[in-house]
Amino acid sequence: MSTPPSPSGAERTDGPSVRIGALVPLTRPGWVQAGRHLLAGLELAVREVNDAGGIAGRPLELVVRDTAADPQRAVAAVDELARLGVAALAGEYHSVVARAAAARADALGLPFLCSSAVLDALTEQPTEWVARLAPAQSHGWRIYADFLLGAGHSRIAVATAPSVYWASGAGILRDRLAPHGGVVIELDTSTLTPAAVCDELAGNGATALLLLVGHPEPAVSIVESVRRDRRLAEIMIGAPAGQPELAEWATSLGADGAAIPFLRYLPERLSPLGARVGTALRERLAEAPSFVAFEGYDTIAVLADVLRSHGMDRARTAGSWPRVAVEGTRGRIRFSRVPGVGVWQWAWPPVQVVDRDPAEHDRFRVLHAG
Template sequence: MNTRTDGSAVRIGVLAPLSPPGWVQAGRHLLAGLELALSDVNDAGGINGRPLELVVRDTAADPAKAAAAVDELAALGVATLAGEYHSVVARSAAARAAAIGLPFLCSSAVLDALTEEQTDQVARIAPAQSHGWRIYADFLLGAGHSRIAVAADASVYWASGTRILRDHLTPRGGAVVELDMSAPGAVCDELAGSGATALLLLVGHPEPAVSIVRAVRRDPRLAGIMMGAPAGQPELAAWEEALGEDGAAIPFLRYLPERLGPLGVRVGAALRERLPEAPSFVAFEGYDTIAVLAEALRSGGGAAWPDVVVEGTRGTIRFSRVPGIGVWQWAWPPVQVVDRDPARPGSLRVLHTG
């Protein structure tokens, strides 16, 4: 990491989805966490006396736009890159960052294959998809669901999720059935005849997720079907705003401990002052990203991820090599399966921990 000694600010390039079709609310939570940590670092003296500065670029969930932003930020002299929420976008950014030798700490994207080949330039705060989604599959089995239907959009991320679920469930007597995604009604018709007891929404928000949830809730044939959203669509307030009580009791993955420690409690309170709703795990991932980068920058080294050990909001962060994953990985952040309480959709219930 280039930490010039001319007294200027140390600049971190930030990638986040801040306009549609990106998930804007996730991007705002990520940015809130990054900015809060930046403030804390600068209040504590910055990077060896120099202020830390964020240079933010909107990816709008566009992989090509993200790759171009990496080049732009490199030309501006940033010391490192941070952020991004969407996996396919983060993969594009990671590939470009690795190619030009610019360190990148990915905050929230979980796709296992964040890079095609192993690289020392890229590290990740969020857990790999295979880790979290296996925990989710264990939750399904423990809840009595072995025949699972999936409504999946066409993308490498959703295809990866479907494969992880199938590979984990099949040896344990489970099965995964892929449904026709031509329309919400088609999903309901196939689901009714599938023999599945659970439907997983491997789709974007708000659409088609909102339309599918409404269609299933209103179909009397599907009254006993549990819906789930392992990718975490119900985490953010926009889900409750769009669906109300229809959006409750849909379990999803969340990367928070059951109880936050003192740092997490303090950061959570500060984030609530910056956000119009309760902070999501994405905001905590943003905070932890800057905490890690600040420590790495103070040491003055390159992308020396295995040398960094930081007390984050959700536990001690250290990086290692995980088989099958080409980037340095925090193994692992805490993982929960939670849902919105039907009695109080604004509140979350912890159903399973991994």
């Protein structure tokens, strides 16, 4: 990334680092591999910012805190990072955790650029302090519902777990499918074993089963049970939340994990910047980077641009969201107000429905784009 001129009146001198707090799930029950990809993107972008001269001559420093998918732990981390004097917060993958972090950041007056969480209601009330890169769940999951209808699926079973995120997803699917005669049948995995899920599927006439559950369990066990049940040979398995995106899915399931459509937030073809960053991320991760890694990189690209242009004052950072215009790895990033979303939102990142190719599990097939 190139470094634009310093803000008016600023002198390019070495000084203390400019700190950004990073919220990342790095231990269980958080999705650790997603956290690792998110952190790789954040760290790569910080390194490139510093290689290009930092923020007005000051190095950018990432202060990382592990949220472990725990909302209370995230709130404590926000409090600590605010006391440490970070200029802004970045990151988080899990929607329920990001919602808790966003509420606390809003209360403290601390700018938070959420990288990867999609829950529409990231805050209870509209706020100036929070912006988001990932598309709202309602946007992405409507595109997934359109894919289902286009593929001839209108009677859908969803294996669900208790969570506001999964409940929201089921509601979005139901609302999108209903005007077209679609039906959503919920199977509660808190009371049903994988074998019992198969029994329900065999009798309810659904042509698709969507995994609205955590990874690795019970998602992996459900996939294995369905794939081995001869009654369900024609059932399509889907995972709109993106569980098959990361390599551990293929490692856990092998051939069983292929042909399971999921949402990912990448364009059909990366720009030169995206391709260069993708190569660097692959080297850093020693595997193909997921869209989550690109979200991490784009988060720092936006915050670095804001801090260079508007300085380190927190209120000025929050006030700059509507003026952001940054070329990210997946397109030009701008923030706006979207009905039903209380934070500043990039509307929209590219959205694809893809799956892993049964003939080559490391290859992705684009099935639908929104």
